[in-house]
Amino acid sequence: xxxxxxxxxxxxxxxxxxxxxxxxxxxxxxxxxxxxxxxxxxxxxxxxxxxxxxxxxxxxxxxxxxxxxxxxxxxxxxxxxxxxxxxxxxxxxxxxxxxxxxxxxxxxxxxxxxxxxxxxxxxxxxxxxxxxxxxxxxxxxxxxxxxxxxxxxxxxxxxxxxxxxxxxxxxxxxxxxxxxxxxxxx
Numbered sequence: 001x002x003x004x005x006x007x008x009x010x011x012x013x014x015x016x017x018x019x020x021x022x023x024x025x026x027x028x029x030x031x032x033x034x035x036x037x038x039x040x041x042x043x044x045x046x047x048x049x050x051x052x053x054x055x056x057x058x059x060x061x062x063x064x065x066x067x068x069x070x071x072x073x074x075x076x077x078x079x080x081x082x083x084x085x086x087x088x089x090x091x092x093x094x095x096x097x098x099x100x101x102x103x104x105x106x107x108x109x110x111x112x113x114x115x116x117x118x119x120x121x122x123x124x125x126x127x128x129x130x131x132x133x134x135x136x137x138x139x140x141x142x143x144x145x146x147x148x149x150x151x152x153x154x155x156x157x158x159x160x161x162x163x164x165x166x167x168x169x170x171x172x173x174x175x176x177x178x179x180x181x182x183x184x185x186x
Contacts, residue, residue, distance in 0.1 A: 002055045003173045004081045005030075006072050006088045008113040010147075011062050019133040020065065020146040023089040025158075026131070026165045027058045033166065042078075043071040054173045057081065068113040069120025083121065087172050088128040089165065090114060091146060095132025097154055098161060101185055102129050102168055104177045127177055129168055131161070 007023030015021050031038060031047050036058075038045040044059040057079055061071030068088075076086060090111060095101060105125045108114035118124045137145035150158060164184065171180030 001053070001173075002057055002079055002081050002085065004072070004075055004079060004086045005056050005058050005169055005173075006068070006075075006086065007058070007060050008065060008068055008088060008090045009060060010064050011060075015147065017149050018147050019091050019093075019150060022091045022131045022133065024060045026089050026162050026169075027060055029162045030056075030166045030169065031058060043074050046075070051170050052174050056169070056173055065113040066116055069116040069118070072117055073120045083126050085173075086126045087169060088114070088117060088126060089169070090128055090130055091133045092130040093133055093135040093137075093142065093146065095130055095134070097132050097134045097150075098157060099132035100129065100161065100164055100168060101132075102172065102177060102181045103127065104181075127172060129165060129172075131165060 005027065007027035009015065009021035009024030030049065034049040036047040036049045038047045038060065043063055044061045047058050049056045049058065057075065059071060059075050061068045063071045090113060094109060104127050106128065107124060108118050133146065168180055168184050171183060
């Protein structure tokens, strides 16, 4: 069984550890833990890891956030992975830092990466792991906020949250969305 795990983010050093790149950060850590290395491929950095008889195909789109659907669509078709085996990891300002939510489907909630995926697929019936980055910004400063690094007091929390996200990805691929939601969504 193959699963497509899509970490959303933007390429380039200026975006490296920003809130908007938490999808990249989660997949980087998963690859590191499994001893896998990303390779620059068509529309994405790509690697595979095996877990309990499943192949997790990890992509970090190189299309920039607003065209994430293009990369997702290409790899879904190329690897012949059905949409029910696709999981998108995304930052979410509507959730406080420390909140992780797995959802089987849902709205883009104003997130440009999700909006583009929805437009490309023609629906929103794909799983997403929403990683709360909180909304600690003045009105109208959302873009600056998500394109900035985590605050110094937030950084110590990240490793445990990233590890928990990895557990949720593995759960999605083995026990499915519903059981993983029951176990991890709080």
